[in-house]
Amino acid sequence: xxxxxxxxxxxxxxxxxxxxxxxxxxxxxxxxxxxxxxxxxxxxxxxxxxxxxxxxxxxxxxxxxxxxxxxxxxxxxxxxxxxxxxxxxxxxxxxxxxxxxxxxxxxxxxxxxxxxxxxxxxxxxxxxxxxxxxxxxxxxxxxxxxxxxxxxxxxxxxxxxxxxxxxxxxxxxxxxxxxxxxxxxxxxxxxxxxxxxxxxxxxxxxxxxxxxxxxxxxxxxxxxxxxxxxxxxxxxxxxxxxxxxxxxxxxxxxxxxxxxxxxxxxxxxxxxxxxxxxxxxxxxxxxxxxxxxxxxxxxxxxxxxxxxxxxxxxxxxxxxxxxxxxxxxxxxxxxxxxxxxxxxxxxxxxxxxxxxxxxxxxxxxxxxxxxxxxxxxxxxxxxxxxxxxxxxxxxxxxxxxxxxxxxxxxxxxxxxxxxxxxxxxxxxxxxxxxxxxxxxxxxxxxxxxxxxxxxxxxxxxxxxxxxxxxxxxxxxxxxxxxxxxx
Numbered sequence: 001x002x003x004x005x006x007x008x009x010x011x012x013x014x015x016x017x018x019x020x021x022x023x024x025x026x027x028x029x030x031x032x033x034x035x036x037x038x039x040x041x042x043x044x045x046x047x048x049x050x051x052x053x054x055x056x057x058x059x060x061x062x063x064x065x066x067x068x069x070x071x072x073x074x075x076x077x078x079x080x081x082x083x084x085x086x087x088x089x090x091x092x093x094x095x096x097x098x099x100x101x102x103x104x105x106x107x108x109x110x111x112x113x114x115x116x117x118x119x120x121x122x123x124x125x126x127x128x129x130x131x132x133x134x135x136x137x138x139x140x141x142x143x144x145x146x147x148x149x150x151x152x153x154x155x156x157x158x159x160x161x162x163x164x165x166x167x168x169x170x171x172x173x174x175x176x177x178x179x180x181x182x183x184x185x186x187x188x189x190x191x192x193x194x195x196x197x198x199x200x201x202x203x204x205x206x207x208x209x210x211x212x213x214x215x216x217x218x219x220x221x222x223x224x225x226x227x228x229x230x231x232x233x234x235x236x237x238x239x240x241x242x243x244x245x246x247x248x249x250x251x252x253x254x255x256x257x258x259x260x261x262x263x264x265x266x267x268x269x270x271x272x273x274x275x276x277x278x279x280x281x282x283x284x285x286x287x288x289x290x291x292x293x294x295x296x297x298x299x300x301x302x303x304x305x306x307x308x309x310x311x312x313x314x315x316x317x318x319x320x321x322x323x324x325x326x327x328x329x330x331x332x333x334x335x336x337x338x339x340x341x342x343x344x345x346x347x348x349x350x351x352x353x354x355x356x357x358x359x360x361x362x363x364x365x366x367x368x369x370x371x372x373x374x375x376x377x378x379x380x381x382x383x384x385x386x387x388x389x390x391x392x393x394x395x396x397x398x399x400x401x402x403x404x405x406x407x408x409x410x411x412x413x414x415x416x417x418x419x420x421x422x423x424x425x426x427x428x429x430x431x432x433x434x435x436x437x438x439x440x441x442x443x444x445x446x447x448x449x450x451x452x453x454x455x456x457x458x459x460x461x462x463x464x465x466x467x468x469x470x471x472x473x474x475x476x477x478x479x480x481x482x483x484x485x486x
Contacts, residue, residue, distance in 0.1 A: 031191060049224075054231075060184035100167070105327065112168055162240050164191075165337075229253055262414075268283045295416060344389070362374055416461035
């Protein structure tokens with residue numbers, strides 16, 4: 001399939017969004033956005049200055065004051081309209097997502113529609129979140145004349161930093177809860193994903209959102225990165241991305257609320273009694289969808305040695321069925337976001353092979369396209385057993401017991417999710433209770449969602465909780481007003 005670049009062209013330079021207007025940066029500089037599979041520049045975004053960051057934060061603070069006084073029903077109207085506009089623009093935005101981050105058109109379109117659903121559900125959740133009242137005499141010695149009214153109030157200006165892999169959905173997962181709660185937002189999209197994010201804000205602009213409530217900042221991390229996260233006008237940060245970046249950010253921000261969704265090394269634990277064909281189906285989907293460029297991808301298999309040979313054969317057959325190539329052809333395994341990512345995966349594979357691992361299938365590369373790779377006989381001396389590849393390589397680690405699988409899982413610096421495959425529900429819960437992760441999937445692949453479920457990372461996988469209600473709570477604080485009755 002030959003791309004027509006119908007939506008994007010090399011000549012398009014996208015403006016940034018400041019106080020309700022689309023502007024070019026005073027810096028006069030732009031950043032090239034290169035498609036990971038077309039290998040050509042598909043657009044440019046502004047490289048803004050520190051002074052423009054200051055303007056964005058100041059405008060956000062001014063706009064937030066009035067927004068906080070706006071009724072919940074009135075805020076809801078804008079967000080409902082935003083969801084409608086996203087659906088109207090789904091084909092345009094999906095094509096941009098495909099070209100910018102290399103996701104299949106079907107998956108990209110699903111992301112946009114899922115985002116509209118997310119926004120609508122966020123509104124509904126907010127409309128049904130009520131405060132509470134407390135009587136003073138319910139505590140020993142308390143006075144009946146005291147009544148506490150507890151409500152949630154916005155934090156102010158939220159800095160939202162999503163990743164490249166879901167440039168619309170994971171951005172809106174921060175923006176929608178922030179806005180419905182009465183906050184303003186500084187939106188810093190991933191550079192590779194910035195055009196998709198800009199288009200998403202075009203939909204919000206069409207919805208007529210009052211100016212200043214959303215400001216987009218794009219630019220060089222070396223210029224505005226630390227300046228932005230340390231800015232005194234930022235009241236809360238929600239970040240999704242790599243663990244190293246998240247750890248750096250946590251050291252910089254000081255005493256403001258922070259929610260981090262970081263990396264993972266999610267295991268698929270396959271017990272001796274598992275339905276191997278069913279387990280393999282979920283493992284393949286979990287490991288290789290969008291080339292494994294998901295924080296929740298299954299990134300290693302811990303399989304009981306008695307069924308390991310059979311599982312490996314099943315997995316090999318399924319891996320060899322995967323479509324590999326261009327996202328424009330709807331392939332499952334597509335070029336990685338850049339050559340640096342592909343280089344890193346090759347280093348992990350080479351390290352494993354040098355220490356005795358065997359290639360079941362794969363280990364082939366064309367530019368930044370890594371073919372789906374299955375590695376067997378992986379042990380704890382190999383980097384691929386512990387490091388997050390963020391790509392289509394799956395190590396198989398054979399274990400002698402459920403206890404060994406639990407221990408290997410818990411030795412990881414990460415703790416995002418884990419899958420357990422077994423026919424014994426008691427065993428499933430026993431293992432689930434012992435592993436140190438935020439979420440456990442029983443007989444299913446590791447994944448985010450449904451979006452109203454809590455989404456939690458522990459250890460190096462993050463801090464704080466997301467999920468629609470949890471995100472609203474993280475972007476507000478409780479305020480208590482005590483009424484002293486006469």
